[in-house]
Amino acid sequence: MIRSRTLAVLAAVVAALPLAACGTTEDAGTEPEASASAGPVTVTDSRGKQVELKAPASKVVALEWGEAEMLVSLGAMPAGVADVKGYGTWVTAAKLDESVKDVGTRAEPSVDSIVALQPDLVVTETGRGEAIIAQLEKFVPVLVTKGSDASDNLGRMRGDLKMIATAVGKTTEADKLLADFDAALDAGKKRITDAGAAGKYFAIADGWQEGSTVAIRMFGQGALVSQLGIQLGLRNAWEGKVDPEWGLGQTDVEGLTALKDKDVTFFYNASDGDDVFVKGLADNAIWTSLPFVKQKKLQKMPDGIWTFGGPLSCQQYIEQLVSAYAG
Known part of the structure; x- marks a missing residue:
């Protein structure tokens, strides 16, 4: 089990806890998806902060596995992920490419490793800690998701996905993912x-x-x-x-x-x-x-x-x- 996530939860402080240079998934010469705007993007994250990007992020680093999974499932393979090996052990729903770089642990991501990738965006969670977020924001925009909310975790999951999708220009893909999820939930309930x-x-x-x-x-x-x-x-x-x-x-x-x-x-x-x-x-x-x-x-x-x-x-x-x- 993931010790850092466990200890963080039990202490009520989630400190550890859980496409390299790629844009859209279309072949060259085809029309881009309607969701993938080439213009500036502004996303309001879980802090209420407006994260402004000159264009949808195409090179993203994820510091938590839930957000990394969302990026992969949207067709936006991250350039870097915290604890790539651990992700491979615990997350099979959306596998990482071999090109994805490891940027340290989820408890202590490496700012140097992240900055060296020259990402357009870093995605993390509220529990990551203000210090690491502030340090990263000196070099790159940081989008902070909620990560969890026991009062409505399914609604929170949807909101986090849509937030990330907007930042990477994949809102159409997000809608499809959520429609498929809803269909699976309805079919499962019927069974x-x-x-x-x-x-x-x-x-x-x-x-x-x-x-x-x-x-x-x-x-x-x-x-x-x-x-x-x-x-x-x-x-x-x-x-x-x-x-x-x-x-x-x-x-x-x-x-x-x-x-x-x-x-x-x-x-x-x-x-x-x-x-x-x-x-x-x-x-x-x-x-x-x-x-x-x-x-x-x-x-x-x-x-x-x-x-x-x-x-x-x-x-x-x-x-x-x-x-x-x-x-």
Whole structure:
């Protein structure tokens, strides 16, 4: 799991947390997409700041994987991404080209590496920290997305995508992505309803182990992937305390006993190979006594479905949830 993102969430400070020289995707000599204006672009970001560009950005650096995924899915391959290797492990919905340069970690991106790429734009999130943003803005425009909002994470995801799309001249592509996402959500909800599974409970978590202690991070009602389940007609069984930005909360195996009185399917992520639910808790008496473990309703998500991503990662989650409840 991604330690920097986890520690940041639990501290309520998301500090780490999650086309090289390319413009449009048209062949030379063809008419450009209507969304790809060649003129100046002004975008108001999550800070309320107007980011002014002389033209849609064609060389972009992304400092968070959700925003990098959005760029790739829009057809605007970033020139640089923070922690390229980690992205490849955790995000499979929109793969990076080999040309994409690594610009450091998400916790500590390298300003020198970013500036050396001479980008038109840097895209980051509000939790990145004012200091790094201010430093970058001495050299390049910075677009700051919201990144997460547990009060409406699906609406926030849409807004972030449209903001980025405007900055790179890909609004038509953004509309298509969101239309496909809505269609997948509607189709998934129908399948769950037709299967008689509407109203069934789910829980989503990831975890990590330090010594003999297993810590568990629960995705509460407002987490992005939780809102997907709710929109499909399911119910999130976790009612514990979560933070207001990401909708995430921390517990331990004893805390999971709060789920024992509900018929729950428990989903979890372990894309980095650190499967603490199978390995770390295999001999834990509390864990093995939980109904969803005894009833074999424990489901590991396929590797590389990013829980803080854009429409394509969200569609991967929809497919997994629908498959679990509707076959």
